[in-house]
Amino acid sequence: MKRFISAIYLALSVSALADAPVTLVLHGGAGIERKKLAPEKEAACRKVLEESLRKGFAVLKEGGSSEQAVIASVMVLEDSPLFNAGRGAVLTRDGTVEMDAALMVGSTGLAGAVASVHGVRNPILLAQQVMLKTPHVLMIGKGAEDLAREQHLRFEDPDWFITPEQKERLERAKKKDLPKGAYVPVPGRDVSLLIGTVGAVALDRHGNLAAATSTGGLAGKLPGRVGDSPLIGSGTYAEDGVCAVSCTGHGEFFIRNAVAYDVAARMKYAKATLTDATHDIINNKLKKLDARGGLIAVDTKGNIATPFNSEGMFHASMGPDGVVHIAVFEE
Numbered sequence: 666m667k668r669f670i671s672a673i674y675l676a677l678s679v680s681a682l683a684d685a686p687v688t689l690v691l692h693g694g695a696g697i698e699r700k701k702l703a704p705e706k707e708a709a710c711r712k713v714l715e716e717s718l719r720k721g722f723a724v725l726k727e728g729g730s731s732e733q734a735v736i737a738s739v740m741v742l743e744d745s746p747l748f749n750a751g752r753g754a755v756l757t758r759d760g761t762v763e764m765d766a767a768l769m770v771g772s773t774g775l776a777g778a779v780a781s782v783h784g785v786r787n788p789i790l791l792a793q794q795v796m797l798k799t800p801h802v803l804m805i806g807k808g809a810e811d812l813a814r815e816q817h818l819r820f821e822d823p824d825w826f827i828t829p830e831q832k833e834r835l836e837r838a839k840k841k842d843l844p845k846g847a848y849v850p851v852p853g854r855d856v857s858l859l860i861g862t863v864g865a866v867a868l869d870r871h872g873n874l875a876a877a878t879s880t881g882g883l884a885g886k887l888p889g890r891v892g893d894s895p896l897i898g899s900g901t902y903a904e905d906g907v908c909a910v911s912c913t914g915h916g917e918f919f920i921r922n923a924v925a926y927d928v929a930a931r932m933k934y935a936k937a938t939l940t941d942a943t944h945d946i947i948n949n950k951l952k953k954l955d956a957r958g959g960l961i962a963v964d965t966k967g968n969i970a971t972p973f974n975s976e977g978m979f980h981a982s983m984g985p986d987g988v989v990h991i992a993v994f995e996e
C-alpha cells in the first residue's frame with residue numbers, strides 16, 4: 666500500500682513538473698528610437714524575431730530543455746545582420762568586431778561565457794562549450810577562439826560580420842558621441858546610437874530556467890572593452906525556482922549595479938514579484954543614474970517581464986497558448 670501511495674505521489678509530482686507553462690522571451694536590444702526606426706527595418710526585425718521565437722519554442726514544445734531553447738533562439742538572432750550580435754555586430758572604435766556572450770542554466774547553476782572573441786560565427790555556442798568542456802566560467806580572446814577551433818565551431822572571415830549599416834553607425838557615433846575617438850560612458854549621453862544586443866530566457870516543461878545573451882557590445886567601444894552581457898549576475902543570470910534574466914543597455918551601469926542578480930536577489934530575499942523587482946531596477950534605480958536599457962525575465966511560474974527605460978526595445982514572447990507577441994515601444 667505504502668509503495669502504491671508513493672508511486673501515485675511520484676506520478677503526480679512528475680506530471681506536475683511536466684506541466685510547467687513553457688515560456689520563451691527574447692530581446693533584440695534596447696537602443697531603439699521611434700524616429701530612427703524605418704517601417705521596413707521594423708518589419709524585417711519583427712520577422713527575424715518571430716523566426717527566432719518559433720525556433721526556440723519548438724524546442725520547448727518537443728520537451729527540450731530551456732538551455733537548448735535559448736541557444737536555438739539566440740543563434741537565429743546572431744545569424745541575422747539586423748541585430749547587434751554575431752553578423753551585424755557593432756564595430757569597435759577601430760572598426761573591428763569583438764563579441765561577448767553568456768549562457769546560464771538554472772537547474773545546474775552552471776554558466777559559460779566568452780568575451781572579446783573574433784571570427785566565431787555563434788558566440789553563444791562557444792559560451793556553452795566553455796560551460797560544458799572547461800572548468801571555467803569566462804574565457805576571452807585567443808584562448809576562447811582556440812577552444813572554438815578544438816570544438817569545431819564555425820568561423821567566418823572578419824568581413825562577414827561587418828555590415829554597411831554598422832560602418833555607417835560607427836561614423837555617426839564617432840561624430841556625435843566619440844570626441845577624440847575615445848568612448849567614455851557619460852551619464853546623460855544619448856546612447857540610442859550605441860546600444861543593441863540579443864537575449865533569450867526560457868522556462869521548460871520540467872520547470873527549469875535558462876538565460877542567454879549575445880552582443881557586439883557598444884558601438885565605438887575601445888578595443889578590449891567588455892560589457893555586462895558575458896558577466897554572470899550583471900547581464901545574464903538564471904536560477905531554478907527564482908528567475909532567468911537577460912539584459913540590454915549601457916553595460917557599464919548594468920555591471921556596477923549587478924542588475925541580473927539584483928532581480929533574483931529581490932525575489933529571493935525581499936520576496937518581490939518578478940514585475941516589481943524588474944520594474945524598480947529599470948525604471949527607478951537605473952533611470953535615476955541616467956542609465957538606458959532594459960531586460961527580459963521569466964520566473965518559475967511562467968510570469969514574464971520586459972521593462973525598458975529607453976524609447977524602445979525589440980522584445981518577443983510565447984507562452985503555453987502558442988500566441989506570438991512582438992513589441993518595440995510598449996511592454
Ligand code: ASP
Pocket residue numbers: 694695696859860861862880881882883891892893894900912913914915916917
Ligand atoms: N549591454 C551591452 C553592452 O554594454 C550592449 C547592449 O545591450 O546594447 O555591451
